[in-house]
Amino acid sequence: MSFDTLGLMPELLRAVREQGYEHPTPIQVQAIPLVLEGRDLMGRAQTGTGKTAGFTLPMLQRLAHHANTSASPARHPIRALILTPTRELAMQVEESVRTYGKYIPLRSTTIFGGVNINPQTKALRAGVEILVATPGRLLDHQGQGNLNFSQLEVLVLDEADRMLDMGFIRDIQKILALLPTSRQTLLFSATFTDEIKQLASKFLKAPASVQITPQNTAAELVRQVVHPVDRERKRALLAHLITSRKLEQVLVFTRTKHGANRLSEQLDKDGISSMAIHGNKSQPQRIKALEDFKKGAVRVLVATDIAARGLDIDSLPHVVNYELPQVPEDYIHRIGRTGRAGAEGEALSLVCVDEHKLLKDIEKLLRKELPRDVVHGYAPDPSIPAEPILTGRQGGGGGRSRGPARPRAAAAPAPRGERGRHPSRPGARGK
Structure with a gap:
């Protein structure tokens, strides 16, 4: 038609x-x-x-x-x-x-x-x-x-x-x-x-x-792969994947604003141009980051879930879950950034031992098991125990936190994009 x-x-x-x-x-x-x-x-x-x-x-x-x-x-x-x-x-x-x-x-x-x-x-x-x-x-x-x-x-x-x-x-x-x-x-x-x-x-x-799309069904054209890795080696694996596979225009998701900033800085030090986008960035900063990413001036855009919906980037080829979301449905929205309008896409998830339950919840939602691919030289150490995933200030990449645990609702940032009416910010409207 x-x-x-x-x-x-x-x-x-x-x-x-x-x-x-x-x-x-x-x-x-x-x-x-x-x-x-x-x-x-x-x-x-x-x-x-x-x-x-x-x-x-x-x-x-x-x-x-x-x-x-x-x-x-x-x-x-x-x-x-x-x-x-x-x-x-x-x-x-x-x-x-x-x-x-x-x-x-x-x-x-x-x-x-x-x-x-x-x-x-x-x-x-x-x-x-x-x-x-x-x-x-x-x-x-x-x-x-x-x-x-x-x-x-x-x-x-x-x-x-x-x-x-x-x-x-x-x-x-x-x-x-x-x-x-x-x-x-x-x-x-x-x-x-x-x-x-x-x-x-x-x-x-x-x-x-x-x-059109059955509820909670991931885009059919998106190739989804899980790369098991130790929490402390996530950044090194991400840099390796980007450089060895010559990936361009990569959207990377972290759980927190602090984690996004830190990862972006580390990628820059690795020689991979990167910018972070999240709720603490000013609107001009966010607009510039998105424009630079779209035109290829920035290779990697590191984002919190503020970008899980609403980012309209034509033919975005790669999405990386540097940290799995705590809400399984957010995984659907994240990987929905690629595989759009008939184009094929790829969603890579770097999963450490702390995130095994999160992965199981996502697979339960998808009603299928995602394929695992252990990258040579980055196989996880089975002796490393799982640690709790907290929602405070994130550390280097896996799931550890240096702040006290808080319930998810209390830790959530103000509404994504616009500071709208929200229980934690009464009366704010994003002025």
Whole structure:
């Protein structure tokens, strides 16, 4: 099937072809016609399935009849609102809106916390039809009188499950109360939990349902391999794999911000260009790290789970779990960064004795055993005992901590991307 069969206008088809896409993904095949019909939609899809184009393309077409080149802000009221959980995802969604809408004179902008609010205010007052926003900063602008949703036609909640996980439910409820009830609403989520279904039942009207990827199924095109190794030799093994296999554009996951910073510094000392990205980095730092990584100026991007969702990097070939996540589902989201849009990918996990239970939990979720590959010269010493994995400041790489153990909920960082409403940070909105 080609995009020509989905009923999209020539201007959109031209933009799609310029991006090198000829055939729509399964979620695009199912979602685009439904959105064009004006239906409310619940879409379940993992990252990398093409869901962003699945809603941006038909949304652009539905708004195209309002497109104009007038300089008057009044001719460019907000007609579509896309809510995302993180700054990174907001930027990437808005980039897709610009890419696919380049031949349609509709204005778009993005607003999120962590940066100066004044340029955002200026853009809003100039008029935009499509607004991509994180919840906290949107409410900041609403409080300053910068938003008018009286002519809103389309609402999109992207990665709704992550927004709920991050404690945005009250913000979302406040935002919904600001919007016209006569609108089209699209909800996308990696999972359809009871909480998601309950939320959807309150504000979606007879929604169509599109379910593409079975829940908790890893991308089929991702080759997954476990490399057993001692905790103290993880960094050496990682450097060996990158240099000996000439790996480029490698996304590496650690559990903590401290661990990400330390590993990035060590890789630099090994002659492997690296940058870290996590919640303590300023927004300009995070944007620069991502841009340098995308263009190949940086070989390795070391990330905490802030990057497990929302990082949209075309044809990312390699993901490395330097430390396994403590929540098995986060493994799915991590490796979902590769194997996207029909491209093959590779997910390597460096697993020490401390992480054997975490690995078993992941394999139970996947319903299969992951293949082991002991790298020559890095076989683990069977006499080394397991040590508890704590969630304080991480040491060199395995699982030991130099701080006191804390429950996972207390140790978790503020919501990934935007400092949204969160039990540990009441009232913060990522200003």
